[in-house]
Amino acid sequence: MSVHHFDVTGFFAQINNQSSTGPFFELTSEITFAQNRRDIKALDKIKQKIEDGGVQVPQWLKFKLELAYAWALRSNDKISPEMKKK
Numbered sequence: 001m002s003v004h005h006f007d008v009t010g011f012f013a014q015i016n017n018q019s020s021t022g023p024f025f026e027l028t029s030e031i032t033f034a035q036n037r038r039d040i041k042a043l044d045k046i047k048q049k050i051e052d053g054g055v056q057v058p059q060w061l062k063f064k065l066e067l068a069y070a071w072a073l074r075s076n077d078k079i080s081p082e083m084k085k086k
Contacts, residue, residue: 007032024061031061035068043068 010032027046034042047065050057062083069078076084 023055024058027061028064031064031068035071038072040069040072043072 027050030046031043033039034046043065050062050065063086066079066083070076
C-alpha cells in the first residue's frame with residue numbers, strides 16, 4: 001500500500017466518520033490526492049475554493065491543507081503561526 005502513497009488507516013477512519021465529515025469528504029479526498037502527487041497547483045485551487053466558498057470550514061480541514069502544503073513543498077513556510085503553536 002505504501003507504494004501508492006495510500007493511507008489505509010486514514011481512509012477507513014474517514015469512511016467510518018463519513019457522517020461527521022460528510023460535507024467535507026470530497027475536499028479531504030482532493031487534498032490527500034494533491035498531497036500525494038505533490039501538486040501545488042491543485043492545492044492552490046483547493047485553498048482558493050475554501051476561501052471563496054463562503055462556507056465555515058472546520059479547523060481540522062485547514063490544518064490538513066497546511067500539512068499537505070508542508071509535505072508537498074518539504075517546508076513549513078505555508079503553515080500559519082497559529083498552527084505552528086498547536
